[in-house]
Amino acid sequence: MTDSTSNIGLIGLAVMGQNLALNIADHDYKISVYNRTFSKTESFLDKNGKNLPNLSGYENIESFVNSLQSPKKIIIMVQAGRPTDSVIESLVPLLQKGDVIIDGGNAKWTDTIEREKMLKEKNIFFVGSGVSGGEEGARFGPSLMPGGSQEAWNLIKPIWDSISAKVNPDNGKPLEGALPGKPIQGGVPCSAYIGNDGAGHYVKMVHNGIEYGDMQMICEAYHLMSSIVDLTPCEIGDIFNEWNKGELDSFLIEITGDILKQKDPRTDNPFVDIVMDTAGQKGTGKWTSVNALDMGVPAPTVSEAVFARCLSAIKDERTAASKILTGPIVKIKSDNKQVIVSAIRDALYCSKICSYAQGFQLMREAQKEYNWDLNFGEIAKIWRGGCIIRAAFLQKITEAYEKEPTLANLLLDNYFKECLSIYQPNWRKVISLAVESGIPVPTFSSALSYYDSYRSERLPQNLLQAQRDYFGAHTYERTDEERGKFFHLDWLHPNRPEVQV
Numbered sequence: 001m002t003d004s005t006s007n008i009g010l011i012g013l014a015v016m017g018q019n020l021a022l023n024i025a026d027h028d029y030k031i032s033v034y035n036r037t038f039s040k041t042e043s044f045l046d047k048n049g050k051n052l053p054n055l056s057g058y059e060n061i062e063s064f065v066n067s068l069q070s071p072k073k074i075i076i077m078v079q080a081g082r083p084t085d086s087v088i089e090s091l092v093p094l095l096q097k098g099d100v101i102i103d104g105g106n107a108k109w110t111d112t113i114e115r116e117k118m119l120k121e122k123n124i125f126f127v128g129s130g131v132s133g134g135e136e137g138a139r140f141g142p143s144l145m146p147g148g149s150q151e152a153w154n155l156i157k158p159i160w161d162s163i164s165a166k167v168n169p170d171n172g173k174p175l176e177g178a179l180p181g182k183p184i185q186g187g188v189p190c191s192a193y194i195g196n197d198g199a200g201h202y203v204k205m206v207h208n209g210i211e212y213g214d215m216q217m218i219c220e221a222y223h224l225m226s227s228i229v230d231l232t233p234c235e236i237g238d239i240f241n242e243w244n245k246g247e248l249d250s251f252l253i254e255i256t257g258d259i260l261k262q263k264d265p266r267t268d269n270p271f272v273d274i275v276m277d278t279a280g281q282k283g284t285g286k287w288t289s290v291n292a293l294d295m296g297v298p299a300p301t302v303s304e305a306v307f308a309r310c311l312s313a314i315k316d317e318r319t320a321a322s323k324i325l326t327g328p329i330v331k332i333k334s335d336n337k338q339v340i341v342s343a344i345r346d347a348l349y350c351s352k353i354c355s356y357a358q359g360f361q362l363m364r365e366a367q368k369e370y371n372w373d374l375n376f377g378e379i380a381k382i383w384r385g386g387c388i389i390r391a392a393f394l395q396k397i398t399e400a401y402e403k404e405p406t407l408a409n410l411l412l413d414n415y416f417k418e419c420l421s422i423y424q425p426n427w428r429k430v431i432s433l434a435v436e437s438g439i440p441v442p443t444f445s446s447a448l449s450y451y452d453s454y455r456s457e458r459l460p461q462n463l464l465q466a467q468r469d470y471f472g473a474h475t476y477e478r479t480d481e482e483r484g485k486f487f488h489l490d491w492l493h494p495n496r497p498e499v500q501v
Contacts, residue, residue, distance in 0.1 A: 025055045
């Protein structure tokens with residue numbers, strides 16, 4: 001096939017690329033695919049080409065590009081960093097003014113900003129699009145977060161809206177039941193234009209940071225129920241299934257219930273018990289934490305989730321330390337299990353609220369830093385389906401920003417404020433119980449500290465700033481003067497009048 005008939009092309013046939021290509025083909029778009037190793041392309045076509053006649057593959061990149069209708073639209077699904085740059089470099093000589101390159105990988109947003117700037121000078125559009133939902137989402141409907149120029153978005157919008165996950169317009173719940181060759185019909189697309197240059201990849205990064213927090217919180221709830229309440233994995237799985245029917249309804253809660261009830265095929269013991277307690281990470285959670293520090297935005301819960309993975313990775317050290325260091329004996333509570341389980345649920349929900357508040361606060365500051373105009377209600381909307389953090393809870397965030405688009409912090413929204421007021425006694429009890437029993441709850445406790453700090457009119461940093469002025473003449477502001485006036489005290493002669501700086 002050498003004539004220009006395909007609506008779009010895709011480069012990179014790893015799992016995500018294959019599934020996204022099949023998703024596009026299912027929606028009646030003609031798609032060309034290319035992989036650096038042609039044997040992978042041949043294998044992919046042999047397996048899927050008979051059922052999808054609008055799917056075609058090419059051995060060299062020139063014939064691949066020539067197969068596309070103009071303006072040409074090409075999705076890159078390769079490893080972030082140098083591999084992505086290499087593909088872009090190979091495409092540029094083959095493209096013309098107005099063609100579009102779309103990076104669907106987990107690229108760092110600053111790289112996307114530079115790539116978009118470079119390609120703009122060559123009159124080629126560049127879109128950095130977050131793609132969330134894992135391999136199943138890519139196959140049957142992901143959440144899509146495109147960033148770039150409005151003109152570029154207009155060129156890919158019909159395809160992006162078609163292949164994205166869909167939610168019920170009445171209640172915001174994901175529409176399910178897609179099958180190969182039978183995509184979801186109707187519903188609201190989980191795809192929306194995010195903003196200029198790197199905005200899409202930035203929002204995807206924050207999504208992943210929030211995902212780190214969600215997963216760690218769930219792990220802490222599981223740890224508490226297994227250690228203090230002395231429940232079996234299967235019993236805890238039933239509890240997560242029950243929680244999934246209420247406010248905590250989400251993809252991660254749902255799969256947690258499934259995982260905890262899974263038996264190990266080898267031993268028939270609970271599968272979770274034979275999984276090594278060392279977690280990996282690909283870096284996007286770390287990017288979120290580092291960026292929050294760079295911009296001076298408090299995001300302690302995401303950071304603690306990252307650090308928890310780091311601590312889990314030093315398994316040998318922990319094993320050695322467990323034989324040397326002591327702590328309290330875990331006090332198993334057997335007489336009031338239901339009360340404790342209910343309190344853990346409340347602690348999980350409160351911590352989740354604070355984690356998302358931090359993520360949205362980070363995006364609010366980022367738009368000032370990078371000159372973006374982010375629609376937070378729209379971002380919450382497209383996270384309602386397809387993505388890993390999809391949850392009923394996101395409908396409440398959508399409603400919060402629809403009521404108050406300039407909301408300073410989600411904690412100030414009436415719904416979340418009332419939830420925190422009702423549930424926080426149990427939140428505090430659970431953390432106290434964990435501390436007394438020596439059970440680490442880094443995200444639960446950091447979220448509570450964030451909440452208590454945010455609601456405090458006065459914090460002890462008055463002493464800290466006095467310390468900084470003492471040893472480094474870093475100045476301070478006074479409570480009896482207007483904000484923005486800075487003073488310095490001569491600490492060698494503290495009785496002398498202070499100096500306004």
